[in-house]
Amino acid sequence: MLHRIVDFSVRDVRFPTSAEQHGSDAMHTDPDYSAAYVVITTDSKVQGFGLTFTLGKGTDIVVCAVKALSGLVIGKFLQDIVGDFRGFYRLLSSDSQMRWLGPEKGVIHLATAAVLNAVWDLWARTEGKPLWKLLVDMDPKQIVSCIDFRYITDALTEEEALDILMKAQEDKQHREEQMLKKGYPAYTTSCAWLGYTDEQLKQLCTDAFKSGWTKFKVKVGADIEDDKRRCGLIRHMIGPQNTLMIDANQRWDVSEAISWVSELSEFRPLWIEEPTSPDDILGHAAISKALGTLGIGVASGEQCQNRVMFKQFLQAAALQFVQIDSCRLGSVNENLAVILMAHKFRVPVCPHAGGVGLCELVQHLILFDYISVSADLHNRMCEYVDHLHEHFTCPAIIEKAHYMPPKNPGYSCEMLESSVVKHQYPDGEVWRKKIA
């Protein structure tokens, strides 16, 4: 059965999370977790849902960009899109006039992510499979045909990518069963946002510990004394055998990052996340080199703009943990490229999640990474934040600090229509009240 895309909508949906300091860090002091939310409908009445994540103000700009891309989607047959997915990715990401606005970065790339996420959701639904399973069952040649290798062939060729996928066919079935039974390991960021008090932090950490969490991330970077106190508090509560990570959200310059994190080394963080500008490959390399001697790795990726940047972070040994994001990169297509490059460079993928919908989406990608690419769980885990899941029709399910593989067809990004209507900006009920 053919599926022709006949309708396309995009809405500006915002949640007033800043009111309670959820999501606050050293650079983003008052985020209102938001999304540009896309729904595409085919003539066969199947729908695809997609989104990209934002922090409130400016979501309207992304909505505007999504609308500009919609003309490249409406009227197309799903089969034609996925039959030449590399070509369709190129069409969206390298339109002769619009590529000036990026290319493949910032607003226009966030918009590309929202549109392509909806297309992947649609594809998985028409196949009756959750997205991770669609990918796991897909012929390696077809997977490779979804990837645009432009600008990355000096790090990964199509042949190398195919070779990686072919080798990982072995024991795939076993790993899939393992995931269905035990799930994929997760860590929590819910306990230690920068705006939380010590009391909040203690309470949340105690509760999480009781629920089976063993890996905790703390926001740092605003004040060194606060950071020492908070890291000490958490390290004391979780004990020496569990995992602590710290996240500075781009707060420092290179030398400041090195000295600040060195001062926190006594708390033995596994990684320092986003120590400096997400654009600074050579800076991250210098920080990696300096902190490597202290046993601390560098993690980044939630604001890494595209596969060309990830390629260089890997080439320069600038990251020890690759944090892919389901909404920053050009959807599944570009994430596949990054997952395969990370494998080649032997760097673990530990996805960024949280926000709104990011956990729902990225769990599919990391399941694919484990089952079909890396076959490895050492030093690998997926971020989890316990916010806003109630707005999704198929929220992420955590059991004993593990993501349990989604079973419903699609990419898990369908929101409850009632939530969308209520939180639409600026006309939804929630915002009408706030603005009044």
Next chain:
Amino acid sequence: MLHRIVDFSVRDVRFPTSAEQHGSDAMHTDPDYSAAYVVITTDSKVQGFGLTFTLGKGTDIVVCAVKALSGLVIGKFLQDIVGDFRGFYRLLSSDSQMRWLGPEKGVIHLATAAVLNAVWDLWARTEGKPLWKLLVDMDPKQIVSCIDFRYITDALTEEEALDILMKAQEDKQHREEQMLKKGYPAYTTSCAWLGYTDEQLKQLCTDAFKSGWTKFKVKVGADIEDDKRRCGLIRHMIGPQNTLMIDANQRWDVSEAISWVSELSEFRPLWIEEPTSPDDILGHAAISKALGTLGIGVASGEQCQNRVMFKQFLQAAALQFVQIDSCRLGSVNENLAVILMAHKFRVPVCPHAGGVGLCELVQHLILFDYISVSADLHNRMCEYVDHLHEHFTCPAIIEKAHYMPPKNPGYSCEMLESSVVKHQYPDGEVWRKKIA
């Protein structure tokens, strides 16, 4: 006298240049040169004009982003802005919620450029000086206070910047007089757009040669045989002593760039511009290394997103020519940072221009670079393209292939109101006719 910004407007202005293949290259086959055009008005009735350049489709997205930033500008006093210009730059470029859309890249940074260009224009007008002269006369300490050094201190500290400016005070007066008399050297890109026929190319090249042009840039990258024929044709016409540059507009992957340009080395291009992705610092470094042995430099910058990227291009010896852009970076503020870093790394600045308004704007920056920073003209020249100048109230003036310093107060980006009205998209007369 105080100047409070009380009114702010932004318009989507597009010129249908694609109809005649002006501006066509290997990646941008049909550009409609366009701008998001900003006018700010103060309570003292002084106005500031600013723009950012785009290629047609998607200009509305930038307009939307400019509107989102306008709230940070309206109501402010010019004196407060320029009294803490670093702080104001940071306010615009790192808003806690909107920085997620960049940070400092793509649509949101193009919008920042448009807004800040208007502020600089306003400032220069209130001082009764052309912008280059405002900068040249400015106290080095104040210049440095306009720059956000975040993320670049590992390459250039505030003290080093000040030191560079102080040293260049010597003989400044002499260089200013020299510029006023002879102007700043330019090269032309008008002769050899990719969509032009050989006949067009020959005619335009002959005409330009007669008018005193000695430096020519050719678009390459679509077909190697075409490139050889076109480069041969121009090299034959201009003779061995004049300068040929080639521009691939990001067409290749790294190894392809090296082999393709090697095949063109017989035509002795001074540089290959944008051989690959503008994001690929390490790729440019590899290309620079390979082509350096053939005496060909690498140039890039028109799509280099911010100072953090330029910093790394310099640190990695990935560029031999730094092509600043007046509308891609965060206005004068960020260009000052790049100009000073380029000086420290001893790499010549050869600005990108053309499009609509880019020549008018960037001439101010390169005059400042020569008079107050580099004091050097070796291998330095500013791009010139002879299009669309008629729409500006103070168009760039070229004499004997040199930019003559503007004399009117401001940053030269005021457009004729009649041109703006006629070319507004989609309601201006030009577009109403085209669309009908």
